[in-house]
């Protein structure tokens with residue numbers, strides 16, 4: 001009997017899965033724990049999932065929404081805890097990433113991160129550059145509107161200086177300036193904890209992504225939940241705006 005993992009692999013995995021990891025706070029509250037305990041459990045869930053996606057599943061691209069531009073509005077102690085947790089995560093996983101061919105990328109305003117995290121991120125990006133198995137993007141201080149606003153400003157400056165003509169602007173002009181320029185658009189976006197929205201995540205890149213929502217809170221999101229989401233994705237027909245059967249997908 002084939003396992004579900006083997007079956008989803010045979011049926012054709014999405015190239016790129018992006019995850020909105022939501023529900024850490026509720027997970028902690030349900031246990032009478034402080035919110036940060038939920039984030040700690042969330043980091044463990046992220047770790048488990050990255051290992052599974054890379055080593056068992058053979059997924060090519062994975063993106064994790066770890067900290068949004070809006071998350072800076074949370075209480076300072078929580079923000080500080082999250083920054084430490086992220087630094088710890090990257091620091092502790094770095095050797096394993098190199099060993100298992102994980103290439104780390106970061107999407108977001110890394111200049112706004114505390115120095116210790118920023119340095120860790122820059123070092124990890126450099127040291128994992130040769131990784132060819134799993135491309136792992138961590139969205140850190142990321143907001144899609146901010147990303148697109150920056151891209152518009154860059155294009156405007158290039159037009160103003162004569163480096164670019166307005167009539168030359170196409171989708172590629174925008175795509176090549178996104179944080180995710182070297183990564184294909186996500187095929188599947190998963191959000192945990194029962195919230196049904198994208199919350200400023202990859203708005204350009206999500207144009208044709210399949211969306212999958214689950215009530216499971218992020219710390220409880222196991223590899224089996226990921227496999228379930230992939231199986232649901234594989235039952236859908238992707239048409240990219242074309243008609244069924246026209247070969248658009």
Ligand code: FPP
Nearest residue numbers: 021022023024025026039042043046066089
């Ligand atoms: C949403 O839960 C989660 C976050 C704002 C942070 C995500 C961070 C992690 C999962 C941990 C670290 C990540 C990595 C990659 C190591 P919430 O606090 O909004 O939960 P709530 O909606 O239940 O309050």
